[in-house]
Amino acid sequence: xxxxxxxxxxxxxxxxxxxxxxxxxxxxxxxxxxxxxxxxxxxxxxxxxxxxxxxxxxxxxxxxxxxxxxxxxxxxxxxxxxxxxxxxxxxxxxxxxxxxxxxxxxxxxxxxxxxxxxxxxxxxxxxxxxxxxxxxxxxxxxxxxxxxxxxxxxxxxxxxxxxxxxxxxxxxxxxxxxxxxxxxxxxxxxxxxxxxxxxxxxxxxxxxxxxxxxxxxxxxxxxxxxxxxxxxxxxxxxxxxxxxxxxxxxxxxxxxxxxxxxxxxxxxxxxxxxxxxxxxxxxxxxxxxxxxxxxxxxxxxxxxxxxxxxxxxxxxxx
Amino acid sequence: xxxxxxxxxxxxxxxxxxxxxxxxxxxxxxxxxxxxxxxxxxxxxxxxxxxxxxxxxxxxxxxxxxxxxxxxxxxxxxxxxxxxxxxxxxxxxxxxxxxxxxxxxxxxxxxxxxxxxxxxxxxxxxxxxxxxxxxxxxxxxxxxxxxxxxxxxxxxxxxxxxxxxxxxxxxxxxxxxxxxxxxxxxxxxxxxxxxxxxxxxxxxxxxxxxxxxxxxxxxxxxxxxxxxxxxxxxxxxxxxxxxxxxxxxxxxxxxxxxxxxxxxxxxxxxxxxxxxxxxxxxxxxxxxxxxxxxxxxxxxxxxxxxxxxxxxxxxxxxxxxxxxxxxxxxxxxxxxxxxxxxxxxxxxxxxxxxxxxxxxxxxxxxxxxxxxxxxxxxxxxxxxxxxxxxxxxxxxxxxxxxxxxxxxxxxxxxxxxxxxxxxxxxxxxxxxxxxxxxxxxxxxxxxxxxxxxxxxxxxxxxxxxxxxxxxxxxxxxxxxxxxxxxxxxxxxxxxxxxxxx
Numbered sequence: 001x002x003x004x005x006x007x008x009x010x011x012x013x014x015x016x017x018x019x020x021x022x023x024x025x026x027x028x029x030x031x032x033x034x035x036x037x038x039x040x041x042x043x044x045x046x047x048x049x050x051x052x053x054x055x056x057x058x059x060x061x062x063x064x065x066x067x068x069x070x071x072x073x074x075x076x077x078x079x080x081x082x083x084x085x086x087x088x089x090x091x092x093x094x095x096x097x098x099x100x101x102x103x104x105x106x107x108x109x110x111x112x113x114x115x116x117x118x119x120x121x122x123x124x125x126x127x128x129x130x131x132x133x134x135x136x137x138x139x140x141x142x143x144x145x146x147x148x149x150x151x152x153x154x155x156x157x158x159x160x161x162x163x164x165x166x167x168x169x170x171x172x173x174x175x176x177x178x179x180x181x182x183x184x185x186x187x188x189x190x191x192x193x194x195x196x197x198x199x200x201x202x203x204x205x206x207x208x209x210x211x212x213x214x215x216x217x218x219x220x221x222x223x224x225x226x227x228x229x230x231x232x233x234x235x236x237x238x239x240x241x242x243x244x245x246x247x248x249x250x251x252x253x254x255x256x257x258x259x260x261x262x263x264x265x266x267x268x269x270x271x272x273x274x275x276x277x278x279x280x281x282x283x284x285x286x287x288x289x290x291x292x293x294x295x296x297x298x299x300x301x302x303x304x305x306x307x308x309x310x311x312x313x314x315x316x317x318x
Numbered sequence: 319x320x321x322x323x324x325x326x327x328x329x330x331x332x333x334x335x336x337x338x339x340x341x342x343x344x345x346x347x348x349x350x351x352x353x354x355x356x357x358x359x360x361x362x363x364x365x366x367x368x369x370x371x372x373x374x375x376x377x378x379x380x381x382x383x384x385x386x387x388x389x390x391x392x393x394x395x396x397x398x399x400x401x402x403x404x405x406x407x408x409x410x411x412x413x414x415x416x417x418x419x420x421x422x423x424x425x426x427x428x429x430x431x432x433x434x435x436x437x438x439x440x441x442x443x444x445x446x447x448x449x450x451x452x453x454x455x456x457x458x459x460x461x462x463x464x465x466x467x468x469x470x471x472x473x474x475x476x477x478x479x480x481x482x483x484x485x486x487x488x489x490x491x492x493x494x495x496x497x498x499x500x501x502x503x504x505x506x507x508x509x510x511x512x513x514x515x516x517x518x519x520x521x522x523x524x525x526x527x528x529x530x531x532x533x534x535x536x537x538x539x540x541x542x543x544x545x546x547x548x549x550x551x552x553x554x555x556x557x558x559x560x561x562x563x564x565x566x567x568x569x570x571x572x573x574x575x576x577x578x579x580x581x582x583x584x585x586x587x588x589x590x591x592x593x594x595x596x597x598x599x600x601x602x603x604x605x606x607x608x609x610x611x612x613x614x615x616x617x618x619x620x621x622x623x624x625x626x627x628x629x630x631x632x633x634x635x636x637x638x639x640x641x642x643x644x645x646x647x648x649x650x651x652x653x654x655x656x657x658x659x660x661x662x663x664x665x666x667x668x669x670x671x672x673x674x675x676x677x678x679x680x681x682x683x684x685x686x687x688x689x690x691x692x693x694x695x696x697x698x699x700x701x702x703x704x705x706x707x708x709x710x711x712x713x714x715x716x717x718x719x720x721x722x723x724x725x726x727x728x729x730x731x732x733x734x735x736x737x738x739x740x741x742x743x744x745x746x747x748x749x750x751x752x753x754x755x756x757x758x759x760x761x762x763x764x765x766x767x768x769x770x771x772x773x774x775x776x777x778x779x780x781x782x783x784x785x786x787x788x789x790x791x792x793x794x795x796x797x798x799x800x801x802x803x804x805x806x807x808x809x810x811x812x813x814x815x816x817x818x819x
Contacts, residue, residue, distance in 0.1 A: 039703040084354040085509050086491050158549035166546045264537045266511030
């Protein structure tokens with residue numbers, strides 16, 4: 001009962017949030033200088049075609065009319081049409097979202113596989129060279145610009161060694177092996193920053209746990225240090241890291257923009273950058289709205305999970 | 319939905335033919351930017367023209383000397399009054415969907431280009447009053463006045479023939495699954511991703527096609543694009559930046575292809591478009607700016623000496639280029655004198671310039687050159703679309719840009735200098751120029767036409783509503799495996815005769 005009520009209340013706050021997001025996105029678009037009809041026409045010196053584009057996409061109507069038309073269509077699942085590509089925006093989103101999710105997932109795997117062991121090493125070997133190395137790695141990961149790292153990797157692994165493709169994403173259903181190979185460098189580039197953050201957090205959490213009473217007890221019992229770290233300390237230290245990783249995953253989805261540009265991966269990020277430059281209002285609005293919805297839904301899900309897991313919240317809302 | 323099915327079917331076909339794929343020759347082309355809709359009527363981007371050229375045959379084509387060669391039309395004939403063009407079509411030509419390319423199909427294409435909503439080909443065909451299919455292989459185009467540029471227009475996008483059946487079915491979404499009559503047929507496209515074509519078995523000129531499959535992919539960053547070529551990811555990259563030419567020439571695994579381009583960089587002044595026109599309205603001031611610029615030094619510094627200094631709107635290589643006119647020489651003393659006469663010593667003006675390197679660097683060099691004549695040019699950096707918008711509205715004193723050029727001189731003159739033309743953002747108006755340009759447009763004899771353009775442009779070159787600055791040179795790079803790649807002055811890549819070893 002209490003859960004149902006809680007869900008209802010949270011849902012009640014989601015809808016106004018989404019409406020607010022849609023208004024802000026729409027308004028921001030209008031602030032970008034440059035008529036989309038002119039952007040579509042480019043160098044073509046054709047007033048008639050420009051006027052037709054304006055009429056067809058309704059750019060000649062008052063902004064509020066354009067907004068209500070758009071939002072009305074969106075509620076029926078019609079996000080409009082990309083005027084540059086003459087493709088439905090909904091189709092574009094469905095085509096590109098999985099690409100970015102795959103890239104973000106791979107990057108997250110890279111970040112976790114590198115970040116957690118590095119964090120443990122940094123905490124347990126803080127007195128020696130291994131720990132210092134792990135710390136330096138973490139700091140470098142956070143501070144190296146994606147663009148530079150991407151180009152360096154292309155120069156080393158594609159141009160000089162010729163072992164990895166410099167670009168050219170291949171969908172998994174076309175060639176799974178090629179798909180994974182084409183994502184190795186992008187996921188490393190995208191994952192480095194997060195790996196650094198995870199290293200630092202794992203280190204911090206480990207240090208805290210290792211100095212706690214129960215670890216001292218475990219050590220006093222005469223357990224080997226390896227067992228203390230892996231069996232007792234790590235489990236508790238990982239809880240804040242897991243929370244952090246879910247937040248970072250959301251960041252990866254938007255952080256993929258630059259990586260997708262460097263490696264020409266046809267994902268969400270490349271779509272949004274190209275669309276802003278081409279004044280593809282319908283595409284930008286659609287992408288931002290979908291991204292915002294995903295974020296809000298994930299938050300909603302997390303809140304419900306907290307509610308289910310943590311009995312104290314139940315009484316607070318009961 | 320239909321499009322998705324096609325893609326799925328294509329993917330399935332690909333998966334099944336996977337075993338034989340290694341024996342195929344696949345040409346991978348790196349594009350500078352992502353094309354807009356792949357539809358000859360609805361697209362405007364240069365890069366889309368390049369994509370279309372590889373798989374959509376035209377009625378005519380140009381050759382390296384900017385002359386015209388027959389393609390889908392075998393021959394043509396003008397009526398004595400110049401108001402009727404009769405086209406004889408090549409027999410037994412099929413579209414990729416098996417439909418015949420006949421007179422009815424050509425008539426349909428003219429009408430589609432002239433009527434479909436949002437068509438960019440409408441002004442190209444504005445003079446066409448009707449099109450008749452005389453017999454299966456003869457088409458007659460009726461015009462309201464003689465049009466000397468029509469053949470050149472039919473050698474560009476307006477001459478690309480699409481399958482009427484597919485065009486009727488898909489309407490404005492034709493670009494999602496384009497069907498033409500060229501050497502390759504469209505397989506699939508992921509926007510911002512790859513565009514795939516495969517060899518068309520029934521192509522009329524298939525003896526000249528030695529490539530089985532073409533894959534194109536846009537890579538925006540020039541460094542990454544070149545790296546892709548070096549690593550073998552691409553076989554050809556188009557529009558190589560002059561800054562990268564040396565690196566390609568020094569690499570034994572790469573080959574450079576080049577061609578003189580018909581495009582040119584320019585500065586336009588606002589001489590009569592709205593309230594901001596007053597500033598630049600004195601011819602003496604514009605002349606002072608012109609003769610303060612050292613074009614030779616400009617191209618040497620800004621473009622590694624690979625572009626050519628120039629001040630005409632019809633580039634070298636065209637029959638209509640005026641070879642008697644020397645390039646304007648720098649004369650700082652005379653520039654100062656002119657400014658004094660105009661009462662404009664310490665003249666300051668604003669120029670809108672795009673953020674791209676190819677505009678920023680020349681603008682800064684010109685700024686320094688003008689300063690020596692006592693002219694203060696204020697550079698106003700503006701993103702491309704914003705700049706286009708400001709120019710259209712007359713909200714500028716001057717701006718720097720680039721015109722990709724047209725094979726026929728009409729495309730480089732009428733729309734800029736005619737008093738009422740849409741592209742005349744300068745607000746330039748000279749009745750004599752107007753009269754001559756209209757006459758040139760309707761004169762079919764090349765020698766007479768050339769004389770008319772010289773007359774009109776000499777007036778324009780004196781009035782200086784705009785200044786041409788450099789003629790671009792086109793570069794493409796390929797791996798050494800690619801044999802027979804030739805670049806044409808329109809910058810298109812033609813795969814006829816090209817081999818992959």
